[in-house]
Amino acid sequence: MLELEAQPLTPEAFAPFGEVIDTRTSDYFHINAGRTRRYHDLARVETLGEQARALISIFVSQPVTLPLELPFLERHPQGSQAFVPMHEERFIVVVAPPGETIAPDSVRAFVTDGRQGVNYAAGTWHAIQSVLEREGEFLVVDRGGEGNNCDEYPIDIRVTLPQGETDMPTESEQEKTS
Numbered sequence: 247m248l249e250l251e252a253q254p255l256t257p258e259a260f261a262p263f264g265e266v267i268d269t270r271t272s273d274y275f276h277i278n279a280g281r282t283r284r285y286h287d288l289a290r291v292e293t294l295g296e297q298a299r300a301l302i303s304i305f306v307s308q309p310v311t312l313p314l315e316l317p318f319l320e321r322h323p324q325g326s327q328a329f330v331p332m333h334e335e336r337f338i339v340v341v342a343p344p345g346e347t348i349a350p351d352s353v354r355a356f357v358t359d360g361r362q363g364v365n366y367a368a369g370t371w372h373a374i375q376s377v378l379e380r381e382g383e384f385l386v387v388d389r390g391g392e393g394n395n396c397d398e399y400p401i402d403i404r405v406t407l408p409q410g411e412t413d414m415p416t417e418s419e420q421e422k423t424s
């Protein structure tokens with residue numbers, strides 16, 4: 247069993263796996279007569295293969311409990327996959343670099359802060375959507391088209407949060423979102 251403690255997600259740490267989607271760590275320019283800030287081109291949407299096209303979907307996920315036990319990671323070889331929380335939901339991200347096998351010491355676990363989304367680059371191994379605390383609603387951008395676009399790799403992983411963190415929002419977080 248590979249035991250991992252999820253670390254706070256940062257764009258730098260996630261760079262080998264894709265992009266973090268977050269206005270707080272992104273540039274913008276003004277449009278619409280200055281009324282709108284456009285945070286432009288935050289992540290690379292990849293749609294490869296036959297009849298490939300970009301899909302926009304919404305996932306409504308039931309929360310996971312901790313420690314999170316994962317029997318496999320999956321990858322989408324023909325396209326990227328982005329998850330953006332629609333109501334500041336926090337979620338667990340477990341990733342490993344593209345390749346035909348997964349080296350256990352290359353696996354990384356992160357926890358988001360509710361304001362962050364992620365875009366998994368094509369071929370990046372990842373855990374399936376794992377929202378914390380409550381039912382979560384995510385905007386998902388990924389690839390549709392012909393052919394297989396989902397491989398699974400069996401690997402037993404157990405994920406915990408840093409000492410003292412629980413999977414329930416703390417008092418301050420509840421105040422923030424109320």
Ligand SMILES: NC(=O)N[C@@H](O)C(=O)O
Nearest residue numbers: 320327372373374375396
């Ligand atoms: N299967 C599916 O559409 N979702 C997974 O790819 C996932 O990463 O949650």
Ligand code: NI
Nearest residue numbers: 320322327374
């Ligand atoms: Ni996926």
